[in-house]
Amino acid sequence: MEISYKWLREYIDLPELPEEVGKILTGTGLEVEGVEKIDAIPGGLEGVVLGEVLTCIPHPDADKLSLTTVDVGGAQPLSIVCGAPNVAAGQRVVVATVGATLHPAAGEPFQIKKAKIRGAASEGMICAEDEIGLGTSHAGIMILSTDLPNGTPAARYFNLEADYQIAIGLTPNRIDAASHFGTARDLKAVLNRPLTMPSVDAFAVSNQDRTLVVQVDDLAACPRYTGLTITGLTVSESPDWLKQRLLSIGLNPINNIVDITNFVCHDLGQPLHAFDADKITGNQVVVKTLPEGTPFVTLDGVERKLSATDLMICDAEKPMCIAGVFGGQNSGVSAQTTSIFLESAYFAPTSVRKTAQHHGLKTDASFRFERGTDPDMPIFALKRAALLIQEVGGGVVSSEITDLYPAPIQPFRVLVRYRNIDRLIGIQIDRTEIHRILNALDIQADEMSADSFVAVVPPYRVDVTREADVIEEILRIYGLDNVPLSVNLAADSLSEFPKTDPNQWQSRVGQLLAANGFYEILTLSLTRPAYNDAIRSTLTGSDVTLLNPLSDELSVMRQTLLFSALETLVYNLNRRQKDLRTFEFGKVYSRTQSEEGVSKYAERMRLSLALVGNQESESWLQKGQSVVYHDMATAVQRVLNLFRVKQIDTQPADPALFQYGLTYLVNKKPLVSLGLVHPKLTKLVDLKQPVFYADFDWSALLKLANSKAKYEEVPRFPEVRRDLSLVIDKGVTFEQISRMAHQTERKLLRSINVFDVYEGDNLGAGKKSYSVSFTLQDPTQTLTDAAIEKTMQRLMAGFERDLGAVIRK
Template sequence: MEVSYSWLKEFIDLPESPEEVGKLLTGTGLEVEGIEKIDMIPGGLAGVVIGEVLTCIKHPEADKLSLTTVDVGQPEPLSIVCGAPNVAAGQKVVVALVGATLHPSSGDPIQLKKTKIRGAVSEGMLCAEDELGLGTSHAGILVLDTTLANGTPAAVYFNLEADYQIAIGLTPNRIDAASHFGTARDLKAVLNRPLRMPSVDTFAVNDNSKVVAVRIEDQAACPRFSGLTISGLQVGESPDWLKKRLLSIGLKPINNIVDITNFVCYDLGQPLHAYDAAKIAGDLVVVKTLPEGTPFVTLDGVERKLLATDLMVCDAEKPMCIAGVFGGLHSGVSAETTGIFLEAAYFSAASVRKTAQHHGLKTDASFRFERGTDPNMPVYALKRAALLIQEVAGGNVSSELIDIYPDPIQPFRVPVLYKHIDRLIGIAIDHTEIHRILEALDITAEETSETGFVAIVPPYRVDVTREADVIEEILRIYGLDNVPLSVNLSADSLSEFPKTDPDQWQGRVGQLLAANGFYEILTLSLTRPAYNDAIRSTLLGADVTLLNPLSDELSVMRQSLLFSSLETLVYNINRRQKDLKTFEFGKVYHKVTGEDGKSTYKERMRLSLAMTGQQHAESWLEKNQQLVYHDLASTVQRVLSLFRVKSFETQAADTTLFQYGLTYFVNKKPIVSLGLVQPKLAKLVDLKQDVFYADFDWQALLKLSSTKARYQEVPRFPEVRRDLSLVLDKQVNFEQISRLAQQTERKILRAVNVFDTYEGQNLGQDKKAYSVSFTLQDEAQTLTDTAIEKTMNRLMAAFEKELGAVIRK
């Protein structure tokens, strides 16, 4: 949210600089994210002053030029050559000094230099309107009627004092501060200074020539509705002061009526809406809902189908506006409008929020209504706007001010104990100061006693409904910096650090993967229901579905990182980046329903790896190759090695996810699954390349990190390798061979590896040959041929008996 420094000063005296005001606001919880100087015109007329022409004679070398001397408040007059036909001695003029940069209405900026024109020295420039960027006229130099001293900055004469735009990171709970008045309220409390409210005492009803009746049919969605008519006005361009105010906060002026409604919205925080009174059928306004699917064309020209719960402002025949959200195309103010019905209302936050989200409409009005506006502001804002409209557009108030408010919204009553204030803040604050702060925040106290009081909180503070909220209000105005740290620190006052730091491990694994050519990605947790449905058999529970999704494409929480990775890959592949390695740390979500019918929501942290395309960038040095399964497997084992995982069991991965692959188990718990992604899953995101994917259970992996490190002496005795060729049935996989070998020889067998496979007719039908190496090592002595032969014989016997192998040495 942006506020104007000079606009704030209309509500409260602020001798403090914009930077000092920024620090004060940040201290109250309205965090200032930046302060930007705003010039009303480019350059702010820096280096341009008021001067007086002392002498003026014709240039001897040019009929259309004049030689002038000009007093600009310096010890000596300046010599300036001027080409304007209207220059004359005795005039007050606008002078651009040497070094000034002018920003003309058209063309590039001009920096003035001391120069010679037809042999005469010129030490500045007498300026026309367009040369200063103040207008388009170039008929002659500006001649001023002023008593300002020579040398006075021209910005002072033209009232072009620089403003400052203060950007506030407004949190959702502080909608009360979403205006200059609301921001000034916090400054009032922290500075202990009074506010100045614009007077509406001159508001008066001129006649009753245009009465519009109002009827509210949905009181719950519209607790308060106020309005009046103004007739005989003229729609046109806004005056400069109004344009400057809107431009100072980044709003584009439209016309005087719309600009006033926008001005009051940012001035007081009360959204307003103006209807062309001539377009209100039957001189009747009805606030109600319409049947499901009713078409309505909004101001942006889009036809929208209404929900049965959408609150609408209608006339006797048709809808005119989505209440609190967006106006209609055929009821707004135009250049031909001569009378308006001006609305100020208080709408239910829940009603506006649901409507705005459904239609995807985010407006200044909905931003405020869906968070909670001040129900006591509509009448005052309406009078303020009516007076301003009469000032800038003329017209008469042509009806009584209508205010339908049958059930006034009451303040919040919050019991507060002094001991709880002291406990939560950490120090004892004088009770007088507590009540001063609360009164400055419009919070009064009733039922005051020695132990506490009941805080009466105005309804515009929708975020202050509990005792802790009231205490927070006291603290933010008292100042966090004014609460001293305890002199004595004990173990109880220090946070307990976890034995395993997830962030540290995430950084270490991320560095490892980045060093191996992987790029980290960060994706949305929201996903398409079709993705979860495609892998339903592998999921742990039901989907977590959003109640108010932004779209059908983002209506459930993801249960796997797979599709997030695939969507990232296809996005890059479509941009001709086909060789990719990515990793992501992210959460997955599911819902479990117990026997009692109650649902529990679960989330788990996962780590995913994805690889596709070529192994490395194209080069003349070597022929490129496609990534294969073992490229991913080696990376997975590097990650496991970082956690000192040396031994694990494997089994075939779930074929729902993978065309082929393995799942690694440590202590009989699955740690990671990896393999080639099923083509039908890749097809869901229109991905046509092979993708190798790994999915780590990050929380299970972190538990392994708590295991104490174990060290062993470097082996003193050599290892021995022996190879076997095994002819087996095709359905026997290498995992079965490796597991059987480990079970048969636990003492000296260190590693089992397959280095070649063969299939052919000479082996027999449904047969396959594996060439397997076995690494043997005894840590206590050098292996003898006898010991090696006994081990190999036991292994061959086991393969023959358990797997039906035919041994080919």
């Protein structure tokens, strides 16, 4: 949600700078995510001031130039060469000082510098309106009539002071603050300052020439419906003040009537809708539901099939608007409109939420109605909008206000006990301050006693319905920072830190991967059902399905990070970023069902790595080489080394996920799987390049953290290397060779490594040759030739016996 700083100041006195206001709002629970300066015109006329021409004489070397001295409020007047024909002594003018950057109406911005023009020094520029972006005239300099002192910023004179857009991350429970008035209410409470409400005293009904009959058939979905008619208005472009207000919060102006309804929505938090009164058949407005499947064309030109529960605003013959959500194409305001019926209502949140979800429509109106607007606001908002429409579009009110509100919504009554306030906040707040805060929040106290009171909460505070909610209101206005941290609490908190800190290890692994060229990604936990279906054979649980999905494409929780990584790769590859290394820490979700039929939900933390493209960027030093399996294996090994994981077993990776690869096991449990992603899976995201992927069980990895380092003395006796060439069946893996070698020689064999692999017709069908090196070492003595030979003979005999190898020395 965006809030305008200047707009906010119309409700409450704010000498504080925008950044300070942001801190105050964040302290009340309205978290400010950013403050952005918005210039009324490009550059904001920074460095442009008011001045007075003291002297003006012709330039001795140029017929069309004048030499002037201009007072701009400094210690000395400025010498400025001016080419305007209308410049003269005694004029009040607009001066761009040295260093100012001007944004002319036409052409590129330029900076004012000290210069010599035909030999005369010039220390600024006397401006025409087009030169500072205020108009298109270049007939001469601007001549002002003002008593403001010299040196006054021109932006102040032209009322073009910069505004600031305050971005608030509004939580769903705080819909009461989804307007400038609502935000000002919180500032009023925390700053203890009065609000200045806009006056509607001038509202008057001129005649009753255009009274409509209004009928509400579904009072549950529409507890309150109000409206009035305005005739004789003119639809046109909005005035500058209105356009600037909407632009300051990121809205595009449309026309003066629609802009006023949008303005009031963001001003007071009450959505409005304007119907062209001449398009309302039968002089009648009916609020009702229609049969299932009824077609209706909305403002965006899309025909939608209505649900039987969709509340509609209709005339005597046809639907005109989806109530609280979206208007219809054939009933809205157009350039030919001269009369309108202006609606201001309170719709039941559940009804609007179901309808908006059914049609996939999210509008400013539905955003507010589905969370709960103020049922006491429609009349005030209606009068405010009517006055503004008359101001910008003319016309007169031609009907009494219709207000159908048979069962007024009552305030919430909540019993609050002082002992619970003290207990939950942690300190005792003065009772007078408690009630000052509540009164400032429009929460009245009733049935007061020494121990408790009943809080009477206005119905617009839909989030304050329990005792704890009222106490939270007291605390957020009193200020969390004003509650001291207990010494015992601090000690207790510190003592509860886990031995293995997941956040710390996540940071360490992230730094390691980033140092090796990986970029961290963060993706949605929601995913397409087709992704889970594609790897169903690998999953141990059922999908976690959303009850109210945003769309069919985001209707289940992911069971793997694989497709999140693939979608990220596709997005970047489509933007010509071809050499990619990514990693992600994220949760996966599953559901199982017990024998009794009870669903159990589980979420597990995973770490994924992905590689695509070249190992290094192509350059004159080296050609690009595609990533290979061992690039991923190296990255995985670096992570395992950080956790000091040494003893691992391997098995082939799941062929449903990988075209080839390995799964590393520790204590016979899978720790990480890595390999080349199966093409049928990359095809699902339209990815044509090979992708190497690794998936860590993060929880299992954390259990291996903090293992003690083992130290041993550097061996005093030398190690010996011996090489063998083994001709074996293609189905024999190096893992089998390594495992058999270590089982055969447990004392002297330190390491084994394959340094060459050869396949050829001369070896025979189905054969391959491994060139393997063996490192031998005895920590107690120097190895003799006899001991070495005896060891190698045992190894060769084992390879021949167990693996069917042919030895080539």
